[in-house]
Amino acid sequence: MAKIVSRQSLGVQPVYDIGVAQDHNFLLADGQVAANCFNKSHSTAYGFVTFQTAYLKANYPVEYMAALLTSNSGDQDKVQMHIANCIAMGIEVFPPDINRSLVDFTPEGKSILFGLSAVRNVGLGAIECILRNREADGPFQSLAELCDRVDLHAVNRRALEALILSGALDTIDPNRNQLVQDLSLVIDWAQGRAKDREIGQGNLFDMIMGGGDSPETSPAAGYETAPKAPLVADFDSQEKLRQEKELLGFYISDHPLKSVQRPARILAPINLSELHEQPDNVTLSAIIILAGVKPVITKKGDRMAIVQLEDLTGQAEAVVFPKSFERIGQHIVADKRLMIWGKVDRRDDRVQFIIDDAEPIEDVRMVMVELDPRLAGDIEQQHRLRNVIRSNQGDDPKYARVPVIAVIGVNQQRQFVRLGAQFRVKDPEAAVNALVKADFKAKATPLISA
Structure with missing residues (x-):
């Protein structure tokens, strides 16, 4: 432990203003606002520790x-x-x-x-x-x-x-x-x-x-x-x-979601460890296992559930409200592997996931559409593809959950491009039939093999 034995004034010294993320109450008696500052020695010490940490992580x-x-x-x-x-x-x-x-x-x-x-x-x-x-x-x-x-x-x-x-x-x-x-x-x-x-x-x-x-x-x-x-x-x-x-407290020798990790990347689900960084009012998807399920009966007698989600990166709390529970309640079972859709909810500094829809991992399917690289950038081709997809989104597009993946190229030169959420379809088989009739090469494929 360091011991201060003397001190002396060095006059005015340069400092670094690191700013603040939100309003603060650093108000002085004369009405002036004080900046959130660190002097050079403090900033240098933090910088040195950062360097040491990065060096150890890179080399050891x-x-x-x-x-x-x-x-x-x-x-x-x-x-x-x-x-x-x-x-x-x-x-x-x-x-x-x-x-x-x-x-x-x-x-x-x-x-x-x-x-x-x-x-x-x-x-x-x-x-x-x-x-x-x-x-x-x-x-x-x-x-x-x-x-x-x-x-x-x-x-x-x-x-x-x-x-x-x-x-x-x-x-x-x-x-x-x-x-x-x-x-x-x-x-x-x-x-x-x-x-x-x-x-x-x-x-x-x-x-x-x-x-x-x-x-x-x-x-x-x-x-x-x-x-x-x-x-x-x-x-x-x-x-x-x-x-x-x-x-x-963890799955170590294996994890129920490990076999899904690689094929799931193409669907770009979020990681639960990053849930707090996600925007509000945007439909998100995640691949999870239900670590715990707490059934709840509302005052009106409706069934809902508070669940504990887990993926390879962390855990999060989620809620399945009665309207959603009525549709997906059969899937809300402990230790069940699911793909879920929903939105982030922030209350009292707590972040939780509101589940709107869910599907067992084994049932998740994708529509793969093969596109010739020479025609993939053709506006007319894109327009035809968009029209076929949108005609297969059902009565309410927000319940269309099946992603469409464009496969551009052949053999080792193939690239997989996941189309945006606005281009999901409701029935994969019906969508494939419509695409084939429109002269596109398409097929429905499961996320994981049986």
Whole structure:
């Protein structure tokens, strides 16, 4: 900490006026308005910190992002946003690993490991116990070895189950369900061994497996004798993801929207992390998963819902009012992947999404129109295309949700151009038929393959 030991006046010095975004009350007693100023030293310090940050991100991206994730680990929205940034930067973020993770986010090569402290129900005492044992005797080779080496008062049953379900023991055994089934048996076995060690009594089977007359002959002695439950199949991928979300707060080993990310770019949906930057009174689209649904009954008895949206970049709150709920209520179900349309609503410094329409990702379709590059710029061609599209927007164009994509060129020279929102159609099959009749090459295609 710096300590001021003296001061002196330097007279009038140049300063930088950084301005203000809105009206302020910097009014002096004589009626003059004071500018929002920083002196040179203050501005220089900020500039230097900015340079340092940019240098670290450019030259040590993995270490920088690991530190950024750790410093924001208490803010779930920021962590999710930074994980999305990691993916965009080509940095993979892996679930915690019992043999490699440290307390916090851990850089490793060109990837980042979740820290053990990120796992719910695993306290710092349990983590310190695991790390001490790992440093002293090396990595754990099995669940039995882990339970035998650590203090089961510090690393209790709840913590061990959380580590299994979060994927921290996948390198030991990828069948998480099997490990959960084995856990109670192995804990009882390990506690029995611990009691034997306390009174200096070895287990006969341990002595035989260790090849000597003392259980200390081999550190791994007797692990093969640990009991196992009957073989069971592993959890399905959706159940694994649900457990990861519950224990880590995020989908890590995979994400329900990851497979949609690339094909969805052509539709230009917004990212939830940028929701606060979007303009009012403009219809927007987003590809999301419903992280939570709270049904609401109005005073008139109408059904509506308050929902929690999530995508690869963050989360946001949304509302489905009764009129919209009547049309799309069957889709408003937790863990459902949807493409939604609606507008931003700002109230009391809160930003939320008002959902007007929604469609399951699996049902989202596009109309692809092939255009010859020589004719794509032809005004008459454009006029014919526009007329065909507008004649297929239905009675109310605002409910036309199917985007039209122009495919210009052939083979490797193709460019995909998404036409504006005013050129969406209502029925993709009817639109394709009309386009074909007008001598355009067109087809309807799903966003994702079945």
